Every structure is written in C-alpha cells, then in structure tokens.
Amino acid sequence: MRDTDVTEPAGTVARQTSPADGKDVVIDIDHVTKRFADYVAVSDADFQIHQGEFFSLLGPSGCGKTTTLRMIAGFEQPSEGAIRLEGVDVSKVPPYRRNVNTVFQHYALFPHMTVWDNVAFGPRSQKVPKHEIAGRVDELLEVVRLSDFANRKPVQLSGGQQQRVALARALVNYPSALLLDEPLGALDLKLRQAMQLELKRIQREVGITFVYVTHDQEEALTMSDRIAVMNAGHVEQIAPPVEIYGRPETVFVAGFIGQANLCRVKVLCCNRGTADYELCGQTLHVAFDSDEFRDGSDGTLMVRPERVRVHTSPPADDTGVQLTITSLVFQGPILRVAMRTADDDEIVAHVGTETEIPDVRPGDTVWVTWESDAATLLPPGPAPAPGDEAEEIPGETATSDPARGHDVEET
C-alpha cells in the first residue's frame, strides 16, 4: 500500500524557511481568530513560539487552547489570520503535509499494530527508506526507554508506557515542533509527576520545540519556558513561569495561577513608576508601569499569600492594614491565616511554620504588611470562576473554594 499513493513527504512544505523571518521563530500565530458558527473559540491570538522552546497553552476548559493546538496541527483552519511554520504560511495545508506532530490526549495508538509498527507508521507514511526507518524507530524507542517492548501491542502496556509510545511515534518524524494535548491527563498523580520530569528530559535530549496544552497550572509552571494563559478565547498573558506567577498582568491570570489575594482598591495618585492607593483607610505605595490608571480610578491589588506578614501590634512605620482573623488552619509546611477587612474582603496569609507563629486566635485584631514589590496593581477584571481553577500546588490551598478543574473536550 505504501507504493500506491503518491504524496510528497510532509516535511517538504515546512522546511523551506523564508530568509526574512529566519530568526528562530518556529510557529508564528499571526492574528488568528477561529469561529464555529456563532461561537468564537479563539479571538485574535497573536504570538510566536521559538526554536527549542517548551511553550505551554494554559487555561480552563473552553478557553480555546485545544482549538489553537488543532489549528497548528492542521485539523482546524483559522477563520482569520495566518499560521506560519518556519516562515511558511500553512493555514491551508492539510495535517499530513505539515511537519508538526501531535501527542493526543488519549494517546490514539493504533491498537492493531505493535509498538514498533506504531512508531514506524510516520516514516513509512513519508516513504523513508527501509533501513533508515529501522534506525530511527530503534533510536526513539531507546529515548523513551521502551526498546524491550517493541513487539508488544498497545493493550499490553501500562498507561505510562502507552504515553511514551505516543511520544516516540510523534518524535520519529523529527518534527519542527511537537504538539501535546493534555498528554498527562489520563495518568494518576504520581505517574503524572514522574512523566513531567521525563517529558522535560526528552525535550532537552531531542531539542525540539514543544507546544503543551494543559489546564493544570502546576504542570505548566514545572515544565515551561514560557506560558500563554488563555481565557474565553483570549490570550491574557505570555511570559516565563516566574513572571506569570510574580507579575500577572490581569486579574484572571493572578487568580488562575497559584493563589492570590485580590482586593479592590482606589488609586489615589499615580506618578511615573509608582502609585498611591487606599486600602481600608491606609494609604500605601506600589510600583507599577502601566498607563491604565488615573487618579481616582478603581484597581485590583494582588498579593500572594506567602508575601503577607502578620503582626500582633501595629508596625512602627504605620504601613500596616488592620484586619480581623477569621480562621487559622495548620497545613504542615504552612499556617493558613484567613483575615477579613472592614469592607468584608478576605485576605489570606501563609506563614511558614518553621518561623515564629504569631500567638493569635480567630476574632483577634492583627496588622498585615507586605513589601511594596510584593503587590501588583491590576486593572479590574473578572477573576476565574471557582470551577476554572486548576489543580492546586501541593502544600498550598486556594484562597477561594478550591474546586478541581477538569477539562472536558473542547470544540
């Protein structure tokens, strides 16, 4: 059958790099919008993914991340805008002529073929010479450490092993980018954490760009070089994990990644680079670099719970915000202190248990402070709904009700 159908190898289209954009951009998402009938799945996504990068698309279910991935793979076509692979517009190129490969959510291994034949399917489709196929398949099975299982059928493998077969099968064509659609979703927690490190190792070993779709913020933070947080079809922010966590640009990102205290504040006056704002009658400073605020406008203040300090007496420099303790929960590595402002906003502090725990109980009045660089001033916007929240980082709790977000099939 291999000899009957005539097609050029999938790589030929993608490998002609245009000299102008030859830098190191592998995937260029150029103002892409995708509509299904009346529903806008992806709205004006515009970003570039670089050579060798581990890039994550993170967001709650229905945010458009899987649709974006399917457009890169070629299963969907953008309604507007263009997708370029290595400088070549592939918006209208079918999946079998694109030099990207996908690891599917439920692996999609061919059940009637052995592990070896599964991995060899790609190069056979592309008419790679026989002797070369054998070399490549053996090499990839070595990389995923499944050489001893080459003659098994997929049903005879565990979930983690199937996962690695899917990975080998997708890498054997030496794609210019590997697309992964929640590949660890079907594994249990322990195996998932092991596979995260395994994926990272394999990515370093083969040096191929990974585009990783997930709703699990921990996964994204652990593995990514950069994360694109998506919500309702929009890309909210693209940044490395540290920046996404420490300097979120929107309320949604702040609430979706890790836990955050989000308080409505009034901006009193803003000069270049710094602003004064009011919180519970207290005037505080924050560094900021946006021109979205004017004197008197509303804003949302974000402070991570681990940056909040709790004092039993008013601090000497008079920067403390006075609060009432509502609950204290000991959680092993941290003590979770929930407090309430006079305006009924909740503020949570995580106090390390190896440091001195303040001798307080619910109902007590305390003062909290934070370094001015711990706070971020954000334009007001919708925070993620409880159901949107990704699985929490072990050792931490969510400030609001922690609901485990499980992605259902999009589109």
Next chain:
Amino acid sequence: MTAATRAAVPEMHPATAETRVAVIEKRFVPPRWLRRTGSVLLRMWAYFALVFLFLPIAVVVLFSFNDPVGKFNLVWKGFSLEAWQNAFAIPGLTSAFFTSLQVGAVSTVFAVIIGSLIALALVRYRYKGGAATNLFLVLPLTAPEVVLGSSLLVLFLDMSWPTGFSTIVVAHISFQISFVAVTVKARLRGFDWTLEDAAMDLGSPPLRTFLRVTFPLILPGIIAAAMLAFALSLDDFIVTFFVSGSEVTYPLFVNSAVKTSLPPQINVLATIILLVSLALIGLNELVRHWRTRGLPVG
C-alpha cells in the same frame, strides 16, 4: 443460530440461578429441597431449549446417511454412505446448489462494498438526508419480504429486464445492503476517530489512512456483515421466488422437489453448507484469539 445458543447457555447456567437465590435470601430463605428442584428444573428447561433448536438440524444431518426406499427420504431405513458418495448425482439439485453459491458470492461482494460505505458515511459525517438514509436503511429489515419481492418484480417487468440470475442478484443486494450497513454501523460506533487524526498527523494521506488504519480496524465488522449477507442470500426463498424467472436456486429446488421426490442428496448438500459455516465461525474465533493473544502487563 450458534451464536444465539452460545449466548443463551451461560444465562441459564445453574451458577447464575444460585447467585440470584443468594440475593433474595435476606428476605425469604427457600428450603434446600426447593432450591435444588428449582435448579434442576431450570437446567432441564435449558436442555429442552437446546434440543428444540438443534433437533431439526440433527435430523437433516442424520438423514443424509439414510438409505431410503422410494423417492422420499423421510423414514429411517438404515445407514448408508451412498448419498455422500454420489452427492452431486442429481443434476437439477447440483446446478441449483451452485447457482445459490454464485448468487450469494456476487451479491455479497456488492452489498458489502455499498453497505459498508453507507455505514461509514452515516457514522463519520453529518450531512443533509443522513437521517432519512438511516430510516430507509431500517425499512427493508422490517418490511415483509413479499412486498420487496413483488415490487421488485413489477420494477423489472416495467424495465423489460428479463428475470433470471441478474435479477436475483440485484434483489438480494437490495435487502443485503441494509443488514450490512446496520452491522458495520454498530462496529463503527465504538471506533476512535482520533486514530484517523493521528495517522494524518504522522503524514499519512486520507486514502492511506483508510487502508492502513480505519479498514483493518473495522474489518471484523465487515467480515461479520459479509457472513450474514451470504447466509441471507443462500436461504432466501420469497424474494427469489418472485424474480427468479427460469433460474433455480437451492431453496427453490427443494421447495419444488417436495412434490415429486426428496433425495438424500438434499440433506448432504445442506450438511455441507452447515459444516462450512461452522468452519468459518471457528476460523473467526481462532483469528480473534490470535489477535488478542497474550496477557496485559501492569
């Protein structure tokens, strides 16, 4: 028929009866003798059902070894291999037998191709008229064969299409398609279409994807459909009777022979068909066994 019996036996197995009793035990504990009688009765009923199903077939096989006196092979006279040795001695019967096989083979090939493609289209794509196709597909399964046979005959007469081998084949295809499409559809419903995405993602164009991934995976369903279609063609009487013209198939021959003579060769050929079907079913089971050989690991 064999499949139906295989399914029926475990249900009536005494072990199941005992489990059911165990559940009821909490409210009402039947005495030991009643439980035992119940289980014996149930077992006897199961055996009776088996006898009811297989006795006629056993008689057909047995009478192929009869040494009949006169023209009618209806009374056991003694054991003989004569009919088997001269299985093809009766020219009309032999030609009818091979006509049936030819009709079955030709019509099955066409019905399987057309029916499988209809099933693929219905499951894979949503299109205008899909629901109507679904409805019209089920109609021949429920409509009386007399209706199908007579309307086909009228059609052929209208077209001045001489009735004979070709009209029998066309008529058989027309009802086989429904059975094939319904059987293949059932198999396709559980099909994981992301496998096609995966194949294309790996660089396989649509045709190759179908031949290497989709087709091998739905092949068992297609084979099952083909066996069903062939059996339906082989034993069809009513529709065939309407459109056969001067052509005689095996069922038509047996029907007309009843009036003049019933040679034991009829039983011999019927037994041959039975043995071939059993062999095919056995082969199917063996292939399934080979495919799933080996225990899951982990």
